[in-house]
Amino acid sequence: MASHVALLFAPINTLDVLKRAGLLGTSAQIAVLDYLQQAEHGHFGAEEIHRRIAKNGERMNLSTTYRVLNQLVRAGFVANVPLGKHHSLYELNTGMAHDHLVCVLCGRVEEFSDVTINRRRAAIAKEFGLRVVGKTLALRGVCADCAARAHPAGPRVR
Ligand SMILES: [Zn+2]
């Protein structure tokens, strides 16, 4: 029946979406993308993604999780928030340009979007002929709550 066919090939079918992007659609790729899709607006480290997926019964090791995340970033499904040399956060790429404020003490992540930064970023990338794939910027610092906890007497002077 026509309605069943439509259901089978619904656009939310993760395997279909991955294959259309030229990926194999392995069970690991599906598990990672599905996880980030249902956890929309979340930012997660690879270890955390790996742990949560393992809890759901998907068997894959941490290096596979890293590999799959890189594949999904390259294909444009996932955005990478680089936090220094050996650490990144990952989130679903919703296509909305935004950047991040990350607290180095409590790990809190806030999103912001600034028209001027977005425009300059696009202009700079164009100037260098760079096709941007990992497109987020992370400002790292100490959030207001953590600063207040460290200095309960008052706001920081510096
Ligand atoms: Zn904090």
Ligand SMILES: [Zn+2]
């Ligand atoms: Zn974000």
